[in-house]
Amino acid sequence: MDQIVIQGGHALRGEVRTSGAKNSALPILASTILGGGEYVLTNMPRVVDVLTMGKLLGMLGVAVSHDGNRTVVQAHGITSTEAPYDLVRTMRASVLVLGPLVARWGEATVSLPGGCAIGSRPVNFHLAGLEKLGAKVEIEHGYIKATARRLKGARIYFDTPSVTGTENLMMAAVLADGTTVLENAAKEPEISDLAEFLNKRGARIAGAGTDMVTIEGVTALHGADHDVIPDRIEAGTYLVAGAITRGEVTVEACRPGHMEALLVKLRESGVELLEEKERIRLKAPGRLKGTNVRTCPHPGFPTDMQAQFVALMAVAEGTSVVTETIFESRFMHVEELRRMGADIRVEGNRVVVTGKERLTGAPVMASDLRASAGLILAGLAAEGTTEVSRVYHLDRGYERLEEKLQALGGRIERRKGK
Numbered sequence: 001m002d003q004i005v006i007q008g009g010h011a012l013r014g015e016v017r018t019s020g021a022k023n024s025a026l027p028i029l030a031s032t033i034l035g036g037g038e039y040v041l042t043n044m045p046r047v048v049d050v051l052t053m054g055k056l057l058g059m060l061g062v063a064v065s066h067d068g069n070r071t072v073v074q075a076h077g078i079t080s081t082e083a084p085y086d087l088v089r090t091m092r093a094s095v096l097v098l099g100p101l102v103a104r105w106g107e108a109t110v111s112l113p114g115g116c117a118i119g120s121r122p123v124n125f126h127l128a129g130l131e132k133l134g135a136k137v138e139i140e141h142g143y144i145k146a147t148a149r150r151l152k153g154a155r156i157y158f159d160t161p162s163v164t165g166t167e168n169l170m171m172a173a174v175l176a177d178g179t180t181v182l183e184n185a186a187k188e189p190e191i192s193d194l195a196e197f198l199n200k201r202g203a204r205i206a207g208a209g210t211d212m213v214t215i216e217g218v219t220a221l222h223g224a225d226h227d228v229i230p231d232r233i234e235a236g237t238y239l240v241a242g243a244i245t246r247g248e249v250t251v252e253a254c255r256p257g258h259m260e261a262l263l264v265k266l267r268e269s270g271v272e273l274l275e276e277k278e279r280i281r282l283k284a285p286g287r288l289k290g291t292n293v294r295t296c297p298h299p300g301f302p303t304d305m306q307a308q309f310v311a312l313m314a315v316a317e318g319t320s321v322v323t324e325t326i327f328e329s330r331f332m333h334v335e336e337l338r339r340m341g342a343d344i345r346v347e348g349n350r351v352v353v354t355g356k357e358r359l360t361g362a363p364v365m366a367s368d369l370r371a372s373a374g375l376i377l378a379g380l381a382a383e384g385t386t387e388v389s390r391v392y393h394l395d396r397g398y399e400r401l402e403e404k405l406q407a408l409g410g411r412i413e414r415r416k417g418k
C-alpha cells in the first residue's frame with residue numbers, strides 16, 4: 001500500500017489550483033441514468049470515487065469515458081438495475097443511483113451501504129422519501145429493492161438536512177407526475193450544481209440551495225454539457241495548509257462564497273485573507289489563536305473540514321473546542337494527532353484542543369478521506385518525518401494532493417507500496 005511521506009516544518013508559498021468538486025461530480029454522474037442521450041462533463045476531478053461511479057454506471061449499461069478532467073457519458077438505455085454489494089461497500093455515494101433508477105426505469109436493486117468509519121450513516125430518509133413518491137421499497141438480503149410505475153409528486157420533510165438524500169429525491173422527483181416539495185432540504189452548493197445540470201436538461205427545479213426545493217415533474221430529459229463547480233473542501237484544505245505552515249498561499253479557481261464559514265473561522269484565528277472573485281489569498285502572520293468551531297449543515301462550518309481544522313488548532317495558541325454535530329464518530333484522526341504530540345481530549349461529540357508550539361512527525365494511519373487530509377496537514381507543520389499510511393482514502397477525493405502541495409514547496413512524496 002502507498003504511503004505519503006512528509007518532512008515537516010517548511011512554510012508553503014505560491015499558487016494552487018482547485019479541482020472540480022467530487023461531491024458534485026458524483027450526483028451529476030448518477031443523474032445521467034435519468035436518460036437523455038449524450039453528456040460532456042468538464043472540470044471533473046480525477047479521483048477514485050469518480051472512477052468508481054463511472055464503473056457503476058458502466059455495470060448498469062451507461063457508457064462513461066474519462067479523458068483527463070473531461071468525462072463523456074452516453075445514456076441511451078440501461079442493461080441492469082442492480083448496484084452490487086462489492087461496489088457499494090467501496091463507496092457509499094453509490095446509493096445516488098437509487099432515485100434515478102426507480103424514476104426512469106421503474107426498479108432498482110441497490111446494496112444497502114454498511115457501516116462507515118465516520119458514523120452509522122443510515123439512508124432511511126432516502127427510502128421514506130421514495131415511498132412518499134409512491135415507490136414500493138423493501139429490504140431483502142442486504143439490498144434495497146424499490147419499484148414504481150410512475151412516481152407521483154409529494155411533500156417530503158427531512159428531519160435533518162441530508163445532502164445525498166436531497167439529491168436522490170430531487171433526481172427521482174424530476175420525472176414524477178406532478179409537484180414535489182422537499183422541506184428542510186440540504187443547502188450545499190453541490191445540490192445547486194446538480195439542479196442546474198438537471199434544469200439544463202429540461203427539468204423544472206426551483207429553490208435548490210435553499211431549504212425548500214420545488215420540483216415540477218416532466219416526462220423526459222435531454223442531453224447537456226456541464227462544468228462542475230470547484231471543490232470547496234479541497235480549496236479549504238489548501239488554505240489550512242498555508243495557515244498551519246505559517247505561509248502565504250493563493251488558492252485559484254475557487255468560489256469564496258461557498259466557503260464563508262471556514263473563512264470567518266480562519267480570520268478569527270488570525271489569518272489574513274483577501275477574497276477575490278475566484279481566488280483567495282492567504283497569509284499567516286505567525287502562530288494562530290485557538291478558535292472554537294461547530295460543524296453544521298451548509299452554510300455552517302463543514303464537517304468535511306473538521307479534521308483539517310483540528311490539526312490547525314493543535315498548533316494554535318490557547319484552547320479551542322471543536323464540536324462535531326453531523327457524524328457521531330468522526331474523531332478517528334485525534335488519536336493519530338496525539339501520536340504526533342498534539343494535546344487533544346475527546347469529550348462526547350467535541351474535542352478540546354490545547355495548542356502546542358510544535359508537533360513532531362510520526363508514522364500515522366488514515367481512517368477516512370478527510371482524516372487523511374488532516375494528518376497530512378499536521379505532518380506539513382510537524383518537526384521531522386511523518387509517514388501517513390492507508391492513503392487510498394485520500395485518493396478517493398483529492399486530485400494529485402501531494403503534487404499540488406509539492407508545487408507550494410511542501411516536502412511531501414508518495415512512496416509506492418508493493
Ligand code: EPU
Nearest residue numbers: 023093121122123124125126160161162163164165326369
Ligand atoms: N442521515 C440520516 N438518515 C438519512 C440520511 C442522513 O439520519 O437517510 C443523517 C446522517 O447520519 C448525518 C446527517 O443526516 O448525521 C447528514 O448526513 P448526509 O446525508 O448529509 O451525508 P451524506 O449525504 O451521506 C454527504 C457527503 C459527505 C459529507 C456529508 C455532510 C457526498 C457524496 N457525501 O454525505 O462527504 O460529509 O454530506 O456534509 O456528498 C466526504 O466527501 O468526505 C464526505 C464524507
